[in-house]
Amino acid sequence: MITSPAFKGKRYAVLGLARSGAAAAEALLASGAEVIAWDRQPHARAPFEGRCRLIDPLELDLTGFAGVVVSPGVPLNSHPIGPHVWQYGLPVIGDIELFAATRASLPAHRVVGITGTNGKSTTTALVHHILREAGVPTVMGGNIGDPILAQAPLPEGGVYVLELSSFQIDLTFTLDCDVAALTNITPDHLDRYAGFEAYAASKERLFQMQEKGTAIICDEDAPSAAIADRLDGAGRAAVRVKTEDLDAAGLAAGRSPSLAGPHNAQNAAVAVAICRQLGLGDAEIAAGLASYRGLPHRMERVCETGGVVYINDSKATNAASAAPALAAFPPDPAINGGLPRIHWIVGGLPKEDGLGACADHLANVAAAYTVGEAGPMFADLLEGNVRVERCELISEAVRRAAETARPGDVVLLSPACASYDQFRDYEKRGLHFRQMVGAITGCGTCLDIGERSILP
Numbered sequence: 001m002i003t004s005p006a007f008k009g010k011r012y013a014v015l016g017l018a019r020s021g022a023a024a025a026e027a028l029l030a031s032g033a034e035v036i037a038w039d040r041q042p043h044a045r046a047p048f049e050g051r052c053r054l055i056d057p058l059e060l061d062l063t064g065f066a067g068v069v070v071s072p073g074v075p076l077n078s079h080p081i082g083p084h085v086w087q088y089g090l091p092v093i094g095d096i097e098l099f100a101a102t103r104a105s106l107p108a109h110r111v112v113g114i115t116g117t118n119g120k121s122t123t124t125a126l127v128h129h130i131l132r133e134a135g136v137p138t139v140m141g142g143n144i145g146d147p148i149l150a151q152a153p154l155p156e157g158g159v160y161v162l163e164l165s166s167f168q169i170d171l172t173f174t175l176d177c178d179v180a181a182l183t184n185i186t187p188d189h190l191d192r193y194a195g196f197e198a199y200a201a202s203k204e205r206l207f208q209m210q211e212k213g214t215a216i217i218c219d220e221d222a223p224s225a226a227i228a229d230r231l232d233g234a235g236r237a238a239v240r241v242k243t244e245d246l247d248a249a250g251l252a253a254g255r256s257p258s259l260a261g262p263h264n265a266q267n268a269a270v271a272v273a274i275c276r277q278l279g280l281g282d283a284e285i286a287a288g289l290a291s292y293r294g295l296p297h298r299m300e301r302v303c304e305t306g307g308v309v310y311i312n313d314s315k316a317t318n319a320a321s322a323a324p325a326l327a328a329f330p331p332d333p334a335i336n337g338g339l340p341r342i343h344w345i346v347g348g349l350p351k352e353d354g355l356g357a358c359a360d361h362l363a364n365v366a367a368a369y370t371v372g373e374a375g376p377m378f379a380d381l382l383e384g385n386v387r388v389e390r391c392e393l394i395s396e397a398v399r400r401a402a403e404t405a406r407p408g409d410v411v412l413l414s415p416a417c418a419s420y421d422q423f424r425d426y427e428k429r430g431l432h433f434r435q436m437v438g439a440i441t442g443c444g445t446c447l448d449i450g451e452r453s454i455l456p
Contacts, residue, residue, distance in 0.1 A: 001027050002027060002152075002153050003030045004106075007033040008032035011034040013035075013067075014038070014070070014396075015057050015070045016039055016071035017039035020069060020095045024147070025052070027102075027150075037054055058084055072167035085431070095148065107157075108156045111175070111280070114274075116182050118186065120164070121313065122295055122298055124144050130285055131275070133291060137157060141161075142164050167189075169206055172205075176213060182215075182216070183270055188320070216270065218243075218269065243275045246272065250282075259294075262327055293353075296430065300312040302445075306441070310410075310441075311325070314413055317348075319354070319355060319357055322346070322414040323360065326358055336407075341408060343412065344367070344368045344408065345401065345415065348373065348374055348418055348419050348429070350374035355378075367399055368388050369401055371415070398440050
């Protein structure tokens with residue numbers, strides 16, 4: 001794990017002992033800090049029994065504390081922990097802020113921070129993969145993989161690659177990234193913010209924390225371009241990226257099939273810009289683009305059976321994220337006479353009304369199979385535009401799609417919704433889809449019910 005003398009003798013409270021909270025508590029304890037920890041779940045508290053005091057910070061006088069560490073999942077706009085902590089003049093922080101405090105005692109290194117509404121996971125994993133393939137010591141963390149504090153420190157010259165959600169940025173105040181990157185901004189998580197402007201401002205804070213690092217911004221949407229304009233106006237001269245840069249550099253043709261579609265072209269263009277800033281040459285970058293295997297649950301090619309490709313895009317939890325998946329498989333004159341070939345499984349717990357950007361790609365959809373709480377809404381919106389099958393359950397949707405799809409077609413789970421109506425998270429939803437594909441088609445790979453990681 002990553003520890004630091006900066007924490008020795010200081011007192012911290014940690015609220016929430018899931019992955020990032022537990023890692024923060026362990027790192028603080030190993031660094032000689034006094035820790036008071038709490039989680040509502042007894043099993044989460046159990047590993048800390050006898051090692052620190054277990055008290056809800058809401059019951060504490062926090063005078064003399066250095067800070068209170070919370071999970072990014074804690075809604076600061078409604079949870080009482082915020083007002084309770086702020087009355088003592090203390091910060092509410094996350095594990096990324098603790099990592100920022102450890103940097104002075106780590107071997108010389110660089111930090112890449114990547115944010116955006118969509119594409120940040122793929123971009124983070126892709127940068128990490130390219131660096132690793134080029135022989136650069138690197139780990140990734142933040143909103144992806146293992147908590148950063150739970151990982152071993154890198155040797156001198158290493159690069160920490162962090163995916164950062166807006167929630168994590170809200171809990172971070174001193175992370176001075178050597179390279180900070182923004183993929184895009186579209187409406188999301190508006191239940192946590194006063195409005196879209198506040199959400200976009202949260203993303204922008206990643207650049208405001210930089211002192212002299214490089215800012216990389218894909219400026220293909222108006223909110224991202226506005227951030228780039230403000231940085232330029234402040235003399236920061238952001239590096240602006242566009243999807244077409246990938247073609248201009250001659251790097252588009254050789255990229256992995258796991259980077260198919262216009263959204264992944266954008267992700268790859270941002271990753272290329274980041275790796276160039278880190279000193280990699282285009283030959284090293286091209287090798288990494290060609291060998292990248294993709295992320296679980298994000299345009300994950302589950303299997304091909306009977307000529308039909310099954311793709312798990314469960315991580316598409318909003319319309320803006322699902323739309324690029326629909327765009328990735330247009331009709332092909334060489335396949336079934338150029339007819340639409342996507343069998344789209346859509347629905348779950350809705351984050352928004354309407355089809356959003358998905359409406360622009362309905363010509364690619366042969367049939368839609370609506371599921372979950374949002375199923376009736378999507379069915380009503382789609383009927384008259386594409387053939388609709390009202391299914392409710394993913395298992396039924398997979399069965400009907402498998403019966404209908406022809407060789408050359410694509411069965412695509414890209415729900416455009418959160419998973420919480422039927423599943424604990426998008427990962428459980430994606431695993432269930434994979435298992436249903438195996439059970440219905442007999443695909444041996446999918447019948448492996450264990451969660452398998454295909455992280456590079």
